[in-house]
Amino acid sequence: MKNIMGAWIQKKNIDKRRVGELITRRGSIQTPFFMPIATRGAVKHILPEEVRSLGAEIVLGNTYHLWLRPGSELIARAGDLHRFMDWSGPILTDSGGFQVFSLGARASERFGVNGVRLSEAGVEFVDPENGNRYFLSPEISIDIQLDLGSDIIMVLDECPPYPCTREYALASLQRTTRWAARAFEHFYKKIKEGGEKYVNDRPLLFCIVQGSIYEDLRVESVKQLSGIEFSALGGPDSGWDGYAIGGVAVGEPRETLPDILKWTVPYLPEDKPRYLMGLGRPEELVNAVNAGMDMFDCVIPTREGRHGRLFIMKSQNTNFKSQNPNKTKNTKAQNENNNEEEGSFYETINIQNERFKEDFTPVDPLCDCLLCTRYTRAYLRHLFSVGEPLAGRLASLHNLRFYMRLMEKLRD
Numbered sequence: 299m300k301n302i303m304g305a306w307i308q309k310k311n312i313d314k315r316r317v318g319e320l321i322t323r324r325g326s327i328q329t330p331f332f333m334p335i336a337t338r339g340a341v342k343h344i345l346p347e348e349v350r351s352l353g354a355e356i357v358l359g360n361t362y363h364l365w366l367r368p369g370s371e372l373i374a375r376a377g378d379l380h381r382f383m384d385w386s387g388p389i390l391t392d393s394g395g396f397q398v399f400s401l402g403a404r405a406s407e408r409f410g411v412n413g414v415r416l417s418e419a420g421v422e423f424v425d426p427e428n429g430n431r432y433f434l435s436p437e438i439s440i441d442i443q444l445d446l447g448s449d450i451i452m453v454l455d456e457c458p459p460y461p462c463t464r465e466y467a468l469a470s471l472q473r474t475t476r477w478a479a480r481a482f483e484h485f486y487k488k489i490k491e492g493g494e495k496y497v498n499d500r501p502l503l504f505c506i507v508q509g510s511i512y513e514d515l516r517v518e519s520v521k522q523l524s525g526i527e528f529s530a531l532g533g534p535d536s537g538w539d540g541y542a543i544g545g546v547a548v549g550e551p552r553e554t555l556p557d558i559l560k561w562t563v564p565y566l567p568e569d570k571p572r573y574l575m576g577l578g579r580p581e582e583l584v585n586a587v588n589a590g591m592d593m594f595d596c597v598i599p600t601r602e603g604r605h606g607r608l609f610i611m612k613s614q615n616t617n618f619k620s621q622n623p624n625k626t627k628n629t630k631a632q633n634e635n636n637n638e639e640e641g642s643f644y645e646t647i648n649i650q651n652e653r654f655k656e657d658f659t660p661v662d663p664l665c666d667c668l669l670c671t672r673y674t675r676a677y678l679r680h681l682f683s684v685g686e687p688l689a690g691r692l693a694s695l696h697n698l699r700f701y702m703r704l705m706e707k708l709r710d
């Protein structure tokens with residue numbers, strides 16, 4: 299089978315940092331990049347053209363949420379997710395697995411049922427909103443993502459909780475490999491059924507590396523995934539279009555991330571894009587880019603923004619050497635102290651703090667976003683204090699722009 303050639307073009311290396319371009323059927327994306335999250339088909343508070351003007355070239359949609367509401371078949375009838383939400387650029391969708399496992403516990407609490415039942419066939423789970431039962435398998439996840447019209451499709455993986463024993467992590471990653479092989483086979487079967495035009499214009503398919511916090515298991519996971527007999531399963535010999543590192547935002551200590559990257563990255567193919575799923579804070583992104591990762595997504599900029607916490611770049615010229623994560627206090631400590639968080643290249647402020655009441659300067663004088671070019675800290679603080687919805691919108695715009703500027707600087 300023909301493969302899309304040059305899905306990933308590497309332009310230059312700065313030590314381990316990779317600057318390049320990822321080609322999808324809906325256009326190319328400069329790497330490294332950050333994906334704003336359109337969980338339910340919208341980036342919260344922000345229109346697609348605004349997302350684009352912030353510098354984003356791709357957004358992430360959540361398979362789990364869109365499948366349950368409004369339903370992937372409804373979205374397919376609307377055309378696809380691009381038309382439904384009016385975003386013409388590339389979309390990456392996750393497999394739904396992460397939410398199945400993380401939200402299943404919530405269903406157990408609410409409905410007193412076993413929220414998640416895992417088997418070799420797939421995973422049965424209960425929708426925590428209404429108690430309805432669903433079944434998700436590697437094949438069904440591919441079908442849903444094809445219905446959504448996703449341009450980068452993730453295989454269904456089992457995302458083990460933290461902490462988990464080595465035995466459990468091993469069994470889980472082996473299942474993840476078997477599921478990945480099934481997803482690969484099913485994906486190429488569906489692509490071929492779509493005809494030649496579809497074959498030449500197909501979405502990309504990424505696998506997900508698991509292995510929890512165990513060095514040998516992370517390596518084992520990469521080896522198993524890249525060792526699949528791809529052509530025997532009906533796909534190209536070149537295999538996966540990209541590799542994601544999963545199971546890293548599940549409550550493990552933040553100090554383990556550099557280790558997981560150190561163990562895993564050297565085994566990832568040089569010529570494929572690498573996606574760190576669900577992370578992170580700005581210094582974690584810098585460290586991951588410096589470790590050789592290319593793609594990121596995280597709810598932090600918009601979620602923090604809605605709570606009045608804003609990221610501020612300290613200087614226009616920073617060399618973005620790797621940051622010491624231990625130097626940054628976590629958000630909880632920051633709330634308790636109601637004080638600024640200190641990273642070496644940025645800080646955060648809580649705009650609801652009394653001291654901004656008569657601060658008529660921009661949130662970040664170096665930022666070119668709508669908030670910083672038109673409004674003052676005092677105005678934003680006022681909006682938050684009286685509960686105006688515009689507050690969360692302006693803060694989200696700014697924080698997303700901060701993340702985009704950070705990625706621009708890392709590409710420069």
Ligand SMILES: [Zn+2]
Nearest residue numbers: 665667670696
């Ligand atoms: Zn701004």
